[in-house]
Amino acid sequence: MNLLQSLLYSRFAVALGLGISQAAPPWLGYHIADLGAALVASRTRSAIVRAICVNQWVIRGENLTRQQMRQIVREVLRTHARNLYVYFHTLNRPQEVLERVTFSPEFQDLFDHLLHEGGPAFFVTPHLSNFDLAGRALALRGLRFQVLSYPQPPGAYRWQNRLRRDSGIEVTPISMSALQQARARLQKGGIVLTGIDRPLSETRYYPRFFGRPAPLPVFHVRLALQLNLPVIVVACISVGEGRYSVVSRPPVIMQPAEDLEQALIQNTEAVLREAEVLIRQVPHQWAMFYPVWPEVATALPF
Missing domain, CATH: 3.40.50 (Rossmann fold)
Structure with a gap:
């Protein structure tokens, strides 16, 4: 696990995400989630991005182009970040x-x-x-x-x-x-x-x-x-x-x-x-x- 993945899975990251999500209204929470997902997706050599590439490559038939894969990585991370926002935002709701x-x-x-x-x-x-x-x-x-x-x-x-x-x-x-x-x-x-x-x-x-x-x-x-x-x-x-x-x-x-x-x-x-x-x-x-x-x-x- 590289540094980026370690940070994403740290207690600090969970606490930060929880605090932001509970305080932020949806329009702001989604915007922050999108920014965070774009930042992670930009680290193309990170273990998490490579893992997404491997898994998505196989389940989509092993015939993707570089551009298609970059778009898919961004979509997967954006979807996940928004889901995390909703989960944390509704913990007390x-x-x-x-x-x-x-x-x-x-x-x-x-x-x-x-x-x-x-x-x-x-x-x-x-x-x-x-x-x-x-x-x-x-x-x-x-x-x-x-x-x-x-x-x-x-x-x-x-x-x-x-x-x-x-x-x-x-x-x-x-x-x-x-x-x-x-x-x-x-x-x-x-x-x-x-x-x-x-x-x-x-x-x-x-x-x-x-x-x-x-x-x-x-x-x-x-x-x-x-x-x-x-x-x-x-x-x-x-x-x-x-x-x-x-x-x-x-x-x-x-x-x-x-x-x-x-x-x-x-x-x-x-x-x-x-x-x-x-x-x-x-x-x-x-x-x-x-x-x-x-x-x-x-x-x-x-």
Whole structure:
């Protein structure tokens, strides 16, 4: 992680963004977000910009020009900065959160069932749009769930996790005890949610994602196989300036295989294919700032 990325993910950056966002009206907040995004995008050699280039290059078919890529980087960062502004700006405005986040008909049916009849339900999500705001909207509407988050989080992530807990969300960085807690919750009819698209620094599994092997987690599929539970891909998608919708894909039924490794790979790929459908709909809203396919970096034609 280079200096720019370290600063962006520091507690200072989160505190600064939180303070500005809560004080600034939308016209000013969006303007500041746009300026910040343009500044980051201008650092073309930074790790965060290179990661966006790698990820967007793959999901858009690996045939972009230099000019197209520069425009996409600016759009991705601008979208993310504006989403952060909205998230921070509405932290103390619960009614505004509920007004900004709606549910698709498919997810509304699922939500109503879980709220009134219970689970279990195992949700997974890609890092699309304003996913933290969507989680807060779920909690405000009465849904109780456990989030399995990135293990051993650095300072900024610990602060973000604290904000999530303050919103009524139970956040547990991934560990053996957190996984045991999630298993127990699901066995008792509870709800668990985790991300599926952040690459791992070390892994023996490389499921295919957008046609390429990727070092992505498989623990959610292992847990789903053990409990014989379907996995449901959900996501937050921007549907207008500061407006969002929570959407869902059909449940992925776990399929057995001759050996565990084969079962983990084939079921993880089935889940990832559902995530691909959502990411392809709004590629500029995919806020993944770590290279999912690091080998592509040296092959980019710009």
